[in-house]
Amino acid sequence: xxxxxxxxxxxxxKSLASPVLRAITVFVVVGIxxxxxxxxxxALAGNAxxxxxxxxxxxxxxxxxxxxxxxxVTAAGxxxxxxxxxxxxxxxxxxxxxxxxxFGLPVTxxxxxxAKLLVYAGWVVGVSAGLVILVAGAGMALGLGTVDAGVIExxxxxxxxTVLSGLLAVPAAWAATLGRGYLPGVAGTIGLLALAxxxxxxxxxxxxxLPIAAPALWALFPDQVDHWQLLAALAVPLAFGVLTIRxxxxxxxxx
Amino acid sequence: xxxxxxxxxxxxxxxxxxxxxxxxLTVAPGEIHAVVGLNGSGKTTLMRAVVEMIRLTxxxxxxxxxxxxxxxxxxxxxxxxxxxxxxAYPEHTVRANLEMAALLHGVGDELTATVDRALGELxxxxxxxxxxxxxxxxxxxxxxxxxxLQHRPTLIMLDEPTNALDPAGVILxxxxxxxxxxxxxxxxxxxxxxDEVARVAHRISVFNRGRVVGALxxxxxxxxxxxxxxxxxxxxxxxx
Numbered sequence: 001x002x003x004x005x006x007x008x009x010x011x012x013x014k015s016l017a018s019p020v021l022r023a024i025t026v027f028v029v030v031g032i033x034x035x036x037x038x039x040x041x042x043a044l045a046g047n048a049x050x051x052x053x054x055x056x057x058x059x060x061x062x063x064x065x066x067x068x069x070x071x072x073v074t075a076a077g078x079x080x081x082x083x084x085x086x087x088x089x090x091x092x093x094x095x096x097x098x099x100x101x102x103f104g105l106p107v108t109x110x111x112x113x114x115a116k117l118l119v120y121a122g123w124v125v126g127v128s129a130g131l132v133i134l135v136a137g138a139g140m141a142l143g144l145g146t147v148d149a150g151v152i153e154x155x156x157x158x159x160x161x162t163v164l165s166g167l168l169a170v171p172a173a174w175a176a177t178l179g180r181g182y183l184p185g186v187a188g189t190i191g192l193l194a195l196a197x198x199x200x201x202x203x204x205x206x207x208x209x210l211p212i213a214a215p216a217l218w219a220l221f222p223d224q225v226d227h228w229q230l231l232a233a234l235a236v237p238l239a240f241g242v243l244t245i246r247x248x249x250x251x252x253x254x255x
Numbered sequence: 256x257x258x259x260x261x262x263x264x265x266x267x268x269x270x271x272x273x274x275x276x277x278x279x280l281t282v283a284p285g286e287i288h289a290v291v292g293l294n295g296s297g298k299t300t301l302m303r304a305v306v307e308m309i310r311l312t313x314x315x316x317x318x319x320x321x322x323x324x325x326x327x328x329x330x331x332x333x334x335x336x337x338x339x340x341x342x343a344y345p346e347h348t349v350r351a352n353l354e355m356a357a358l359l360h361g362v363g364d365e366l367t368a369t370v371d372r373a374l375g376e377l378x379x380x381x382x383x384x385x386x387x388x389x390x391x392x393x394x395x396x397x398x399x400x401x402x403x404l405q406h407r408p409t410l411i412m413l414d415e416p417t418n419a420l421d422p423a424g425v426i427l428x429x430x431x432x433x434x435x436x437x438x439x440x441x442x443x444x445x446x447x448x449x450d451e452v453a454r455v456a457h458r459i460s461v462f463n464r465g466r467v468v469g470a471l472x473x474x475x476x477x478x479x480x481x482x483x484x485x486x487x488x489x490x491x492x493x494x495x
Contacts, residue, residue: 002328003359003361006358006361006363007359010355010358013347013351013354013355014344014355017344017347017351018346019346096340096344096345097340098340100308100338100339100340101340101359101402102359103303103306103307103308103338104305104306104307104331104334104336105332105359105360105361106328106329106330106331106359106360106361107358107359108328112359252307252308252309253303253308253309254309254310
């Protein structure tokens, strides 16, 4: 890929200055930690309305309640937020007309697309780490007890879930490319989300083999998803990453 | 020395009579070649074909004698263009935009010096720290042209470069184009401002319905009348 170094520098700068990525960072890191912390606080205070909404987490308390809630919110909200971020990163070039300036360059469009995906992946890892740190801080502030090996394992699982949620949103990049704008990417993300949620509700055994549903299921019910099923989730970003780069390489405005 | 740009019998049909229908032209080193035509005559489509935004149905486009379909990636560093939209990311400053454009055009060393020179050439030094979204249309246009020229390409293509510019900006761009042509760059400019292109172009081709149908003498009189005579003659010949 010609000019990948320059493409990485440019895409890194674009992401640093992006108000969209900044807002989504705050939404995912602060928003999910605050929302989950507030729900745990309300449940601990005996708020019946909140405890009635806890679903399978009813009856749990302390760290398991907090990490369980964070996982639940991340599985849905995280995927949507990451999908919007990717839709913006790719769709903006079409929607704002800057794509014309990305033709006729020594840095190939395949390199630019790959750089966007790499910068995005780095950002996802940073956001995932930030969320875990904030959740750990929220748990300690709420006085949920000592951070033992079980808690660390839950937080590590949360980190992996957030990273995987980010990676599972990669089809949004392809949708934004094919649809030449933000909205097709967002629509694709909503489609993925709906598919994952329906699969989990319909049959957890089937959902465990569905790459886009397996990470969320694993975060909530670790014993229902094995490592092979979890690893299979990586097929989604790999396949759609390749498709996205290929689409950028072949990009034409023939229609 | 081969032409900086050579287009032979380029064809591409968008439907409804739009596209390229046998367009041919050349741009020699040191030459400013202007194409003038009515809206939808195919001027922009021609430039899009050069940078492969569209894939021609038939015909050839060569840059420095090499077919663009077999041009190596690094050879595109010799090309600079503004087609449709200027290179201007709204949330970045003018300087940041120019730095990013320079990186994408293969400028590795002397990034700061390259950008400083471009800011000066297009008279936008005082906007260096201003976000592109706060620029007037004319200054955004200057930014786009600076981004296309700063890496000193040998083929420059500017689509309606003076459209949004004030008279001072028009003069700056004119002088910049003459300077770049003097160092050997071939420049293709599209416009419908006949008087303006007459001041800067060495050659003016009239574009109509996707191909070159005649030429105007840059030093000739009453360019507008001659332009319309050529266009109408072409329209008549196609309907008869």
